[in-house]
Amino acid sequence: MKMKLLGAIAAVALVAACESTPTETNTGAGSATGPRPGSQEDLVVNVGDRVFFDFDSFSVRPDGRSTLQRQAEWLGRYGSVNVQVAGHADERGTREYNLALGQRRANAARDLLVAQGVAGARVSTISFGKDRPIALGSNEEAWAQNRVAITSVR
Amino acid sequence: MSLIPSAPRLLSDPQVDALRALSLSRRAMLGAGAATLAAAALPGSAAGQGAVIDITRARTDPLPIAVPDFAGATPFGAQIAQVITANLGRSGLFRPVDRRAFITQGAEATPRFADWRAVGAQALVTGRVEQQGERLRVEFRLWDVLPGQQIQGTAYTTPAANWRRIAHICSDAIYERLLGEKGYFDTRIVYIAESGPRDRRIKRLAIMDQDSENHRFLTDGSWLALTPRFHPNVAQVAFMSYQRNEPRVYLFEIDSGRQTLLGAFPGMTFAPRFMPDGNAVLLSAIRGGDANIYVVDLRTRAERRLTSGPSLDVSPSASPDGQQIAFNSDRGGNQQLYVMNADGSNVRRISFGQGRYATPVWSPRGDLIAFTRIAAGSFAIGVMRPDGSGERILSEGYQMEGPTFAPNGRVLAFFRETPARDARGTGYSARLVSIDITGFNERAIPTPTDGSDPAWSPLLP
Numbered sequence: 171m172k173m174k175l176l177g178a179i180a181a182v183a184l185v186a187a188c189e190s191t192p193t194e195t196n197t198g199a200g201s202a203t204g205p206r207p208g209s210q211e212d213l214v215v216n217v218g219d220r221v222f223f224d225f226d227s228f229s230v231r232p233d234g235r236s237t238l239q240r241q242a243e244w245l246g247r248y249g250s251v252n253v254q255v256a257g258h259a260d261e262r263g264t265r266e267y268n269l270a271l272g273q274r275r276a277n278a279a280r281d282l283l284v285a286q287g288v289a290g291a292r293v294s295t296i297s298f299g300k301d302r303p304i305a306l307g308s309n310e311e312a313w314a315q316n317r318v319a320i321t322s323v324r
Numbered sequence: 325m326s327l328i329p330s331a332p333r334l335l336s337d338p339q340v341d342a343l344r345a346l347s348l349s350r351r352a353m354l355g356a357g358a359a360t361l362a363a364a365a366l367p368g369s370a371a372g373q374g375a376v377i378d379i380t381r382a383r384t385d386p387l388p389i390a391v392p393d394f395a396g397a398t399p400f401g402a403q404i405a406q407v408i409t410a411n412l413g414r415s416g417l418f419r420p421v422d423r424r425a426f427i428t429q430g431a432e433a434t435p436r437f438a439d440w441r442a443v444g445a446q447a448l449v450t451g452r453v454e455q456q457g458e459r460l461r462v463e464f465r466l467w468d469v470l471p472g473q474q475i476q477g478t479a480y481t482t483p484a485a486n487w488r489r490i491a492h493i494c495s496d497a498i499y500e501r502l503l504g505e506k507g508y509f510d511t512r513i514v515y516i517a518e519s520g521p522r523d524r525r526i527k528r529l530a531i532m533d534q535d536s537e538n539h540r541f542l543t544d545g546s547w548l549a550l551t552p553r554f555h556p557n558v559a560q561v562a563f564m565s566y567q568r569n570e571p572r573v574y575l576f577e578i579d580s581g582r583q584t585l586l587g588a589f590p591g592m593t594f595a596p597r598f599m600p601d602g603n604a605v606l607l608s609a610i611r612g613g614d615a616n617i618y619v620v621d622l623r624t625r626a627e628r629r630l631t632s633g634p635s636l637d638v639s640p641s642a643s644p645d646g647q648q649i650a651f652n653s654d655r656g657g658n659q660q661l662y663v664m665n666a667d668g669s670n671v672r673r674i675s676f677g678q679g680r681y682a683t684p685v686w687s688p689r690g691d692l693i694a695f696t697r698i699a700a701g702s703f704a705i706g707v708m709r710p711d712g713s714g715e716r717i718l719s720e721g722y723q724m725e726g727p728t729f730a731p732n733g734r735v736l737a738f739f740r741e742t743p744a745r746d747a748r749g750t751g752y753s754a755r756l757v758s759i760d761i762t763g764f765n766e767r768a769i770p771t772p773t774d775g776s777d778p779a780w781s782p783l784l785p
Contacts, residue, residue, distance in 0.1 A: 261741075264683050267636060269571070269592070269594050270636040297610075301527070301548060301550065
């Protein structure tokens, strides 16, 4: 629970930091007092926990591919950590379709992790469609934040 | 609000239908334990024509009707008249005469028709309530004011706690007698009650009468609940739940609150809808990354896949005869509406307009499919014929979706969302609304909190 909370705080800071187009979480240089290695916070701050998608698309873009590559390397380092990839969609679609779209996004991210050597059993998926948005606005900035697959430590 | 300039003729000829003799069939004995209700025809009924109206003209000419308080046991007589008045007024097809204008109160055995003509009423409803211990006997009579003739008289007996249902049943009888098609007042709406900020939105299954009364929450909100749909017997709903963090379709028994997982699918199941015979549920399931449509038999629990391939096939809805299934799919590049035979064969696309089309729902009359359209930055609710012809948009706005038909196919409910004004989500709302299928009479369906995903029940058994 504590880890989840930290993740949420880090995510808010990230959203505030990129005004227009979302970018992947930067791989900030770890410091001596940084997050505990292998933790959710470590993933968010030092690896990047989210992969963004274009409208009505589940193709992982090049920026997302490099995030997933870092996630795969990180998971290789912490072999006992399991993760869940949650797929989301923006509000500009119908609920049931967006549930399917969110699932496809989560699967696309998971498939790339598995392709890079992560055991499939370590990566579960879930879709929230448009029902757990990350950004609460009704504009393109918010929608871009919400077309996302978010990896979290389970 | 309507984008349709004139009401099209989609309905059977009500003038002819209204001449049918009154059938007491469905109302004759309404079972269901304590809710037992008996109906009996009163003497004096005559098949008159006078007050029949043409519903295709109703937009400009709602029928003036007077519903004075029913005589007898208080407070039931006044309450029943009020519920009937509100039902008929909300339909947009009747114009209840303002009771302050009444010259007489209608308690006489034979109404003083001159007094009702003088206040402009063309139809008159009178009634009497007798309390017999725990039970009520409610009789009502429908009069055609111009010829001064009774056109219906029926009596019901029921536990007193059931007085609202009597009022709805009377409303349906009046509606059917004067408009020539079945009413939709003795019905319920199940929906998702929403509260809290959107990133932590609490979504609870809730149910109420179609007039928003008898509201009840069915789940406690500790997990997301989405997209409830009624079983044809109205005793059960299928819905999607995130309990245990595993989004799946469940069956929910309304009276007991008992929930059962539907099917043994390895991944997410969603978008449930009962087959019209109530013996099977259509749903979408994710398997191997594909979203396909399945039918799950409720007796054997056997599941059968109806669509295949990598496309997203979601939101199935069967025709009233169970022979065809409408759904939406991105197989052609983006979301469009398709119809297939109930065994999955003969898939054909039916939507060809601008934009994306979603959430097809078959009318209980079988004549129309309602849908959500997303085009040019706005959402709309519309209807088209099952072959894709005759597309009409009924309502348009920032976001709206989830049309559901009242059982007579005459009225739709759906939900409207307003956009957030800022990054904190201020100003966002989701509200239930109803609209006539001609595109007029859009009005809010009041709910205690925000609401979404409405499903309108059949007439109560």
